[in-house]
Amino acid sequence: MRIASFEILKPWRTAVVCLLCLFALPCLTPAAAPPDAPPVILIQNATILTVSHGTIEHGSILIKDGKIAEVGTSIKAPKDAQVFDAAGQFVIPGIIDCHSHIAVDGSVNEGSVSVSSIVNIADVLNPDDIDIYRDLAGGVTVANVLHGSANSIGGQTVVIKLRWGLPASKLPFEGAVPGIKFALGENPKRSNFSIPGATPRYPTTRMGVEETIRTAFAEARDYKKTWDDYDKRVSGGDKNAIPPRRDLRLDPLVEVLEGKRYVHAHCYREDEILMLLRVAKEFGFKVRTLQHVLEGYKVADEIAAAGTGASTFSDWWAYKVEAYDAIPYNAAIMTRRGVIVSVNSDDAEEATHLNQEAAKTMKYGGLTHEEALKLVTLNPAIQLGIDKRVGSIDVGKDADLVVYNHDPLSAYAVVQETLIDGRVYFDRKRDISEREAREKEKKALMEKEKKAEEKKKAEEKKPGAAGEGGKKAGARPDEKKPEEKNPGDKPKAPQTVAVSGGAR
Amino acid sequence: MKSIKQMLRIAPMMAAACCFCLSAYGQSQPPSTYALTHAKIFTLAGSPIEDGTLVIKDGKIAAVGANVEVPAGAEVIDVKGLQIYPGLFDPITQMGLSEVSAVNATVDSTETGAYNPDVVAATAVSPSSEHIPVTRAAGITEVLAVPDSGGFDSSGARGVIGGQASAIHLSGWTINDMLIKKSVAMVISWPVIETRTFDFATFSRKEKPFTEAKQDYEKQVNELTDYLDRARHYAQAMGHGGPSDYQRDLKLEALAPVVRGQLPVLVFANRVRDIRNAVEFCDKQKLKMILAGGEEAYKVKDLLRSKGIPVILRPTLSLPIDEDDAYDRLLSQPAELAAAGVRFAFGSFDNSFARRLGQQAANAVAYGLPYDEALKAVTVYPAEIFGVADQLGTLETGKIANIIVTNGDPLELSTEVKFLFIKGQRTSLDNRHQRLYEKYLNRPKAAN
Numbered sequence: 001m002r003i004a005s006f007e008i009l010k011p012w013r014t015a016v017v018c019l020l021c022l023f024a025l026p027c028l029t030p031a032a033a034p035p036d037a038p039p040v041i042l043i044q045n046a047t048i049l050t051v052s053h054g055t056i057e058h059g060s061i062l063i064k065d066g067k068i069a070e071v072g073t074s075i076k077a078p079k080d081a082q083v084f085d086a087a088g089q090f091v092i093p094g095i096i097d098c099h100s101h102i103a104v105d106g107s108v109n110e111g112s113v114s115v116s117s118i119v120n121i122a123d124v125l126n127p128d129d130i131d132i133y134r135d136l137a138g139g140v141t142v143a144n145v146l147h148g149s150a151n152s153i154g155g156q157t158v159v160i161k162l163r164w165g166l167p168a169s170k171l172p173f174e175g176a177v178p179g180i181k182f183a184l185g186e187n188p189k190r191s192n193f194s195i196p197g198a199t200p201r202y203p204t205t206r207m208g209v210e211e212t213i214r215t216a217f218a219e220a221r222d223y224k225k226t227w228d229d230y231d232k233r234v235s236g237g238d239k240n241a242i243p244p245r246r247d248l249r250l251d252p253l254v255e256v257l258e259g260k261r262y263v264h265a266h267c268y269r270e271d272e273i274l275m276l277l278r279v280a281k282e283f284g285f286k287v288r289t290l291q292h293v294l295e296g297y298k299v300a301d302e303i304a305a306a307g308t309g310a311s312t313f314s315d316w317w318a319y320k321v322e323a324y325d326a327i328p329y330n331a332a333i334m335t336r337r338g339v340i341v342s343v344n345s346d347d348a349e350e351a352t353h354l355n356q357e358a359a360k361t362m363k364y365g366g367l368t369h370e371e372a373l374k375l376v377t378l379n380p381a382i383q384l385g386i387d388k389r390v391g392s393i394d395v396g397k398d399a400d401l402v403v404y405n406h407d408p409l410s411a412y413a414v415v416q417e418t419l420i421d422g423r424v425y426f427d428r429k430r431d432i433s434e435r436e437a438r439e440k441e442k443k444a445l446m447e448k449e450k451k452a453e454e455k456k457k458a459e460e461k462k463p464g465a466a467g468e469g470g471k472k473a474g475a476r477p478d479e480k481k482p483e484e485k486n487p488g489d490k491p492k493a494p495q496t497v498a499v500s501g502g503a504r
Numbered sequence: 505m506k507s508i509k510q511m512l513r514i515a516p517m518m519a520a521a522c523c524f525c526l527s528a529y530g531q532s533q534p535p536s537t538y539a540l541t542h543a544k545i546f547t548l549a550g551s552p553i554e555d556g557t558l559v560i561k562d563g564k565i566a567a568v569g570a571n572v573e574v575p576a577g578a579e580v581i582d583v584k585g586l587q588i589y590p591g592l593f594d595p596i597t598q599m600g601l602s603e604v605s606a607v608n609a610t611v612d613s614t615e616t617g618a619y620n621p622d623v624v625a626a627t628a629v630s631p632s633s634e635h636i637p638v639t640r641a642a643g644i645t646e647v648l649a650v651p652d653s654g655g656f657d658s659s660g661a662r663g664v665i666g667g668q669a670s671a672i673h674l675s676g677w678t679i680n681d682m683l684i685k686k687s688v689a690m691v692i693s694w695p696v697i698e699t700r701t702f703d704f705a706t707f708s709r710k711e712k713p714f715t716e717a718k719q720d721y722e723k724q725v726n727e728l729t730d731y732l733d734r735a736r737h738y739a740q741a742m743g744h745g746g747p748s749d750y751q752r753d754l755k756l757e758a759l760a761p762v763v764r765g766q767l768p769v770l771v772f773a774n775r776v777r778d779i780r781n782a783v784e785f786c787d788k789q790k791l792k793m794i795l796a797g798g799e800e801a802y803k804v805k806d807l808l809r810s811k812g813i814p815v816i817l818r819p820t821l822s823l824p825i826d827e828d829d830a831y832d833r834l835l836s837q838p839a840e841l842a843a844a845g846v847r848f849a850f851g852s853f854d855n856s857f858a859r860r861l862g863q864q865a866a867n868a869v870a871y872g873l874p875y876d877e878a879l880k881a882v883t884v885y886p887a888e889i890f891g892v893a894d895q896l897g898t899l900e901t902g903k904i905a906n907i908i909v910t911n912g913d914p915l916e917l918s919t920e921v922k923f924l925f926i927k928g929q930r931t932s933l934d935n936r937h938q939r940l941y942e943k944y945l946n947r948p949k950a951a952n
Contacts, residue, residue: 130827137831192606297941301950317937318635318856320606329941349823352831356863359917365941411866411917435830442828 042077046086052392063399066422094141094400096380098311099344102131109148118249120156125168131348136162136426138352139402139415147181149266152188152212154181177385182265184272217283220253262288268322270298277306294326300337309383311342314357332365342380359409537561539574542584547899560905563928591645591906595886596851599647600629622758623667625649635855637935640674642859643921645906666691675926688890689770694782695724735759768792774799799825805844814847814889820864839872849886866915
């Protein structure tokens with residue numbers, strides 16, 4: 001009986017695989033053939049917004065081996081170059097999203113404990129997440145993929161390039177300093193998430209958040225000392241030294257103390273921002289970026305003095321009490337007070353128009369065109385310590401570029417191409433031209449699946465062919481499993497609240 | 505206990521917010537006469553007027569044109585170099601009904617229970633909401649406050665009949681000043697077949713087989729059918745005498761204008777199956793339907809056009825509903841609907857993102873919608889769809905003077921609103937955000 005039902009299952013499995021293929025379709029076409037980098041590309045006649053050294057009208061960019069080889073007005077096309085005429089188009093450096101949750105398999109929150117430094121987002125990168133492609137289509141080339149905000153000290157984070165079509169191992173930005181997520185305020189103290197009947201998790205106040213972080217770093221310091229002592233004994237020739245027991249939770253915090261891991265801290269209110277800066281000073285580490293930092297404008301001088309970056313939203317506000325004093329002028333005030341500021345998405349959709357979000361700072365606070373553009377290019381590159389490689393259009397940097405049909409700081413601008421490492425990863429014309437074929441492919445797969453279903457039904461009708469198992473195997477194929485992603489991250493549509501808490 | 509504590513925590517904040525807001529209004533003056541001169545005027549009822557004059561008197565547009573005389577005693581504002589448009593109209597918001605969406609004490613947008621046809625948005629609109637001046641500063645002069653319409657951080661717990669949407673001006677001391685029309689539509693959340701739900705009582709996911717989910721759906725639709733039948737009978741009874749002749753039922757009474765086809769139903773549905781079912785249902789029930797959401801409206805564009813059903817589109821800046829949809833599916837949908845002759849308007853479906861209304865429309869233009877259509881879809885089309893176009897939506901003599909004066913295209917990101925008039929009153933652009941900006945811009949340098 002069992003064997004029989006397994007046999008019955010077979011066509012079903014095919015059907016299910018087909019179904020899965022169907023949902024993965026847009027991945028299939030571009031993913032099947034990751035774009036090959038032609039050795040040499042010349043982009044001509046474009047308005048080039050270099051971000052680092054002004055605008056070049058009718059400019060050219062020469063790309064060799066994935067790097068920017070030359071930028072100027074009169075570059076001769078080398079013999080073997082593939083030439084793009086970009087007349088009337090605008091080229092900017094690839095957009096860098098300093099706060100993203102794309103390409104993550106499953107929930108971004110390990111919400112069970114208040115210090116979850118043991119987990120690492122890099123372990124769960126999903127290269128097939130369609131949001132990679134969607135954000136690429138919005139000009140994003142680099143994303144700081146973060147753990148959620150359910151814990152005072154959250155999980156380890158990773159910077160990726162949106163190399164759509166390549167395996168997970170090729171996504172991380174080579175050499176980028178890894179990070180760790182911290183979170184302050186309502187989310188780690190679980191103000192808006194209570195599970196009926198469950199005992200509240202410490203901390204439930206901002207005071208407790210401070211002590212959670214201090215306690216963890218006091219432990220990390222002691223732990224570090226045991227290792228330092230051990231290393232000293234070993235280097236002193238002590239052959240009997242016994243290594244201390246590894247603590248996977250404290251290892252990343254030791255890296256923070258040693259400056260080998262960046263702290264990206266989710267925060268809202270001015271008091272908690274100052275709290276974290278004090279704690280960092282006490283334990284001798286730097287906070288690399290304050291994330292969201294919606295009241296950063298109130299303590300901009302203090303943030304600037306600490307040498308800490310600020311990565312904020314353009315105009316989100318009032319979705320919770322700690323966001324009630326959020327203002328769209330935040331980025332401008334902090335910029336004027338000497339803070340390196342970026343505008344981030346925290347959301348796969350918001351990331352598709354970060355250029356527009358940056359543009360709002362010209363209206364709210366009067367940033368210049370170049371300052372506004374920096375908020376999503378050079379500044380996040382500096383914040384992530386990757387500005388030697390990306391963030392502006394300069395010779396020697398990675399050829400991560402976005403081509404728009406209008407000024408990218410206009411709501412009417414549409415991304416035409418996105419390049420990473422000199423390869424075209426998104427091409428709007430190609431995307432549109434392939435739609436018909438994709439639709440056909442999808443229909444064919446659905447047809448195939450339907451036939452398999454009919455065949456199965458016919459077999460089921462034969463007496464004795466299928467027992468309980470057959471019935472079970474017939475569980476509805478048309479039920480697409482809803483996305484399991486933490487809905488707390490996706491704020492703009494009516495959503496259920498995640499059990500484990502949101503990220504923003 | 506917890507909720508009382510929460511209330512106590514919020515109360516001082518709300519009180520402060522109210523004071524803040526009232527002092528900022530400053531609009532107690534009676535209506536006066538204004539003449540806006542030397543403007544480029546986009547009336548949206550004909551071609552733009554270069555170097556035109558617009559006269560406002562007693563809250564209404566008294567004259568508009570190239571050769572209009574400035575009446576004696578008018579306050580003249582020379583707006584040379586600027587442009588005049590009708591104020592923008594956001595047809596789906598929770599304005600005044602929800603302040604801080606994560607804090608229940610500040611949220612009045614969703615009543616409990618499946619059938620609440622008698623509840624009216626205008627009742628709970630807080631004129632002191634900080635959202636009102638913030639939204640106004642973005643050039644939005646009137647909105648619909650819509651009960652049970654979701655929004656940022658919504659729990660997703662929705663009824664079937666959510667209540668009555670109210671059209672309001674974004675200015676006024678009390679709701680009486682603000683009201684355009686108390687009841688403009690009855691909100692229906694079209695039931696969907698859901699196999700997975702989230703139970704807030706136990707904070708856990710629940711799953712059920714498709715057949716069961718379908719039965720639940722059919723049960724909901726049958727209940728709705730029965731409810732409307734009862735309303736129809738009730739309406740008949742109402743037509744045959746006063747309330748003393750029958751037992752009053754306020755819920756059924758509220759539905760009488762709906763079943764009589766006088767009050768439209770604003771039906772929230774996104775999936776093509778749900779839209780089709782809703783259209784079929786409203787057709788059968790002879791209800792005047794307006795579709796809200798419409799993420800897959802393009803799949804039934806011919807049906808919507810042939811039935812004359814207008815759509816309030818949810819934000820164009822949204823990810824496609826399915827993984828295998830084109831990445832720009834919602835951005836290009838408005839162009840597709842316009843080409844097919846479907847009437848639509850843009851809505852923010854929110855409060856804190858209401859000021860993105862122009863951006864939503866502009867993005868549709870970037871993906872193929874003619875500019876004029878986009879502009880109308882945030883002004884005159886919503887006014888038409890909700891039956892207030894005789895008063896609002898264009899700059900024509902006799903209409904309510906809800907007007908914005910800008911330094912450019914009102915849909916573009918960098919454009920600023922320079923003057924704003926609501927009911928012919930010059931209305932402050934001051935708001936919480938700009939006040940906090942000015943305060944902290946002037947913070948003395950911190951001694952570190």
